[in-house]
Amino acid sequence: MEKHTGKCLCGEVTYEVSGEPVSQGNCHCIDCRKNTGAGFATILFFKEEQVVQLSGETSSFQYKADSGNSKIKLFCQRCGSFVFGTNSGREGITTLYVGTLDDASFVKPQFNVYTSRALPYVKIDESLNNFEEGRQ
Ligand SMILES: [Zn+2]
Numbered sequence: 001m002e003k004h005t006g007k008c009l010c011g012e013v014t015y016e017v018s019g020e021p022v023s024q025g026n027c028h029c030i031d032c033r034k035n036t037g038a039g040f041a042t043i044l045f046f047k048e049e050q051v052v053q054l055s056g057e058t059s060s061f062q063y064k065a066d067s068g069n070s071k072i073k074l075f076c077q078r079c080g081s082f083v084f085g086t087n088s089g090r091e092g093i094t095t096l097y098v099g100t101l102d103d104a105s106f107v108k109p110q111f112n113v114y115t116s117r118a119l120p121y122v123k124i125d126e127s128l129n130n131f132e133e134g135r136q
């Protein structure tokens with residue numbers, strides 16, 4: 001099975017994911033912009049059991065998303081990089097932002113969500129599955 005590794009900025013938190021993501025796409029919501037500090041986020045969704053943290057200590061931050069779901073972000077205690085996320089609306093799924101992967105060349109976003117909030121400079125790929133708000 002294909003394996004991919006990743007780490008936070010300082011390198012203390014490391015992880016390994018096995019197999020293909022359940023889904024992957026770009027999110028243009030404000031929360032993702034705040035979390036990443038970037039114009040939009042590319043997110044990979046894995047089953048919990050596909051993701052193994054290998055080293056480092058994380059702290060967590062819980063907040064309520066637009067959808068009303070409760071989200072938890074796990075970030076490196078030392079450098080603050082967000083490494084893993086969970087969402088009460090997606091039981092058993094761990095999310096990763098693409099930036100923590102060591103080699104993200106396999107990533108192929110399938111969708112864009114919250115395109116209604118996309119920044120003017122961001123070009124949306126119209127060939128993908130796109131949603132003005134969240135999915136469902
Ligand atoms: Zn770190």
Ligand SMILES: [Zn+2]
Pocket residue numbers: 027028029030031032033041
């Ligand atoms: Zn988002």
